[in-house]
Amino acid sequence: MPPTLLVSTRKGLFTYRDAGGRLSIAESAFLGDPVTISLHDQxxxxxxxxxxxxxxxxxLHRQERDGTWREVASPAYPEKPADAVVVRDPMRGEEVPWKVDQIWALAVDYGQDGALWCGTIPGGLFHSTDRGETWTLNTPLWNLPARAKWFGGGYDWPGIHSILTHPSQPDRVTVGVSCGGAWRSHDRGQTWVNASRGMRAAFMPEGQEFDPEIQDPHLVAQCATRPDMLWAQHHNGIFRSSNDGDDWREITTAVPSSFGFATAVHPHDPETAWFVPAIKDERRIPVDGRFVVTRTRDGGASFEVLGEGLPDAEAFHLVYRHALAVSPADADPARVQLAIGSTTGSLWHSADQGDHWSHVSAHLPPIYAVMWA
Amino acid sequence: MPLVRFTPSLQRHVSAPDVRVEGATVRDALFQIFTTTPALRSYLVDEQGALRKHVTVFVDGLPVRDRAALTDALRPDSDVDVMQALSGG
Known part of the structure; x- marks a missing residue:
């Protein structure tokens, strides 16, 4: 099967397929409608x-193998109990609503055929056992006392943007929250522990920078064949964990910047990861107008700046957290693919791990997410 | 019975023809419709039963006052228009 790329945009979902060595659009769906994230379940x-x-x-819509789309249930909060604890965003003092504003993360639950996880803004984690026909709020996470410390980052309400699962560890699930750190369960969501020790938040007052429950990991990613090896593109830089989130270590060697939103980890080599740097943190444009990708092959000891095929001047592309994708675990290790989508509607592809990039399109709507299927 | 009409922009998502339903309040009327067209519910109200932020309802030409509980009263001959709430950019 040739590589297939799902591109979720502000104006629809575009499915790209390899056509003679070049990606081209094989299908367009939901034209005109914002598609915040998509997921292919192999x-x-x-x-x-x-x-x-x-x-x-x-x-939420589901497409079957035959290509037909059908609307299924969208995750929704239960009716708010009259005696529910009122949780307020501590930065704004406003009550966090029991209303899904955005679906921000989708992931396979390998513990059961057809089971899925879904992360939302506000920061609820939902679970389905029937391919999205019904959803249940994960109350152990929603009811964590620490949720009262979470606050919005980029969006008004705190949200779950990362959900890490793995076929070899079906009971384990890790979620990333902006801003609320990383949280890990070893029992498919029945209990949760914080997994953010070592992350640093310079946006907090002195003495609170290392509070693990308020961190802003923009994205948490794992190595597809070594799920204990994690990387995070955090608001304050790049962090990695070699022990499933028990401890994180800040990586300060990235140039031209360690600020950004996205990261991707090589599916077979946990020492190799990619990032898309930008000027921190209010400006969020490429450094010196040069749009580049950075890559480490040695666990963060050093970084290469990759720009072959990317614009090297007067470029103002920003890549959102879900818009840098690497091939899944079952891809040919010799043909690991990368894709980047920008808020400016450009899509780039690399078939050689970022050494060279081809500009697939400059004419897409703003891109929210890309995923290799 | 009140007549409920739906914005044309809704129709590409869920078929919602004009319909006459019993109902003393906007909530009565809409939730009566939701029993026969369940798919419509999540398009118009959120999971707490309030009108979606960018949906509005006019009763006899006036926007409803109670967007949370939809208690605005209907007359037997009321016209109820379910519309997009234009706001923002």
């Missing part, structure tokens, strides 16, 4: 697309 061949309709709310 187990049953289903593809999921999360919509955020401007007037009519979040929707």
């Amino acid at each position: 187990r049953d061949g289903a593809t999921y697309a999360a919509l955020r309709l401007g007037h009519f709310g979040c929707k």
Whole structure:
């Protein structure tokens, strides 16, 4: 099967396939509608697309192998109990609503066929055992007392953007929260422990920078064949963990910047990871107008700056946290693919781990997420 | 019975023809419709039962006052228009 790339954009979902060595659009769906994230489940061949309709709310659609799309249930909070603890965003003092504003993460739950995880803004984790037909809020995480410390980062409410699962460890799940750190469960979500020790938040007052429950990991990613090896592109830089999030170590060697949103980890080599740097943190444009990718092959000891095929001047592309993707674990190790999508509607592809990039399109809507299927 | 009409922009997502339903309040009328067209519910109200932020309802030409509980009263001959709430950019 040739590589297939799902590109979720502000104006639809575009499915790219390799056509004679070049990616081209094989299918367009939901044209005009914001697609915040998509997921391909290799187990049953289903593809999921999360919509955020401007007037009519979040929707979830599922595509079967035969190509047909159908709307399934969108994750939704239960009716708020009258005696529910009121949780306020501590930065703004406003009550965090029991209403899904955006579907921000989708992941396979390997513990059961057809089971899925979904992370939302506000920061709820939802679970489905029936391919999205029904969803249940994970109350152990939602009811964590520490959730009262979470606050929005980039969006008004704190949200779950990263969900890490792995077929060899079906009971383990790790989520990343902006801003609330990383949290890990070893029992498929029944209990949670914080997994952010070592992350640093310079945006907090002195003495609170290392509070693990308020960290802003923009994205947490794992090596597909070594799921204990994690990388995070954090608001304050790059961090890595070699022990499934027990401890994190800040990596300060990246140039031209360690600020950014996205990261991807080589599926077979946990020492290799890619990032897309930008000027921190309010400006969020490429350093010196030169759009580059950075790559480490030695666990962060050093970084290469990769720009072959990327614009080297007067470029203002920004890459969101889900818009840098690497091939999945079952890809040919000799043909690991990368893709980048920008908020400016450009899509780039590299078939040689970032040494060279080809500009697939400059004419897409703003890109929210890319994923190799 | 009140007549409920839906914005044309909704129709590409869920078929929602004009319909007459019993109901003393906006909530009565809409939730009566949701029993026959369940797919419509999540498009118009959020999971707490309030009107979605960017949906509005006019009763006899006036926007409803109670967007959270939809208690605005209907007359037997009321016209209820479910519309997009234009706001923001």
